[in-house]
Structure formats: C-alpha cells, structure tokens
Amino acid sequence: MTKLKFFDAFSGIGGFKLGLERAGFECVGYCDNDEYANKLYQAYYKPYKEK
Numbered sequence: 001m002t003k004l005k006f007f008d009a010f011s012g013i014g015g016f017k018l019g020l021e022r023a024g025f026e027c028v029g030y031c032d033n034d035e036y037a038n039k040l041y042q043a044y045y046k047p048y049k050e051k
Contacts, residue, residue: 007031013040 008017008030017027030047032038041047 011041012037014045017045 003024003026005026005028006020008014008027011017011030011032012034014030017030021027027047030041032041
C-alpha cells in the first residue's frame with residue numbers, strides 16, 4: 001500500500017505533521033519562517049539524516 005505524502009508548509013513546531021504521520025501519511029519536507037520554530041522542529045523530528 002502506498003502512503004500518501006504531504007509537504008508541511010507553515011510547519012510551526014510540527015503539530016499537523018505529528019497528526020498526519022500518526023494517520024499514516026508520509027512527510028516529504030517542511031518550511032517555516034520562524035527561526036525558533038525551525039530549531040525546535042529540527043531538534044524534535046530530526047528531518048535530516050546525519051552522515
């Protein structure tokens with residue numbers, strides 16, 4: 001079964017991401033213009049794989 005994919009625009013701290021992923025969707029990216037929201041999002045979800 002293919003997962004539906006979404007882009008988390010205006011992501012804030014990722015509340016919608018959390019809900020959609022729990023419902024079975026796959027996040028393919030995110031964006032927000034708030035520096036502190038981005039820092040929290042990156043710390044909590046670790047969207048980038050470390051090399």
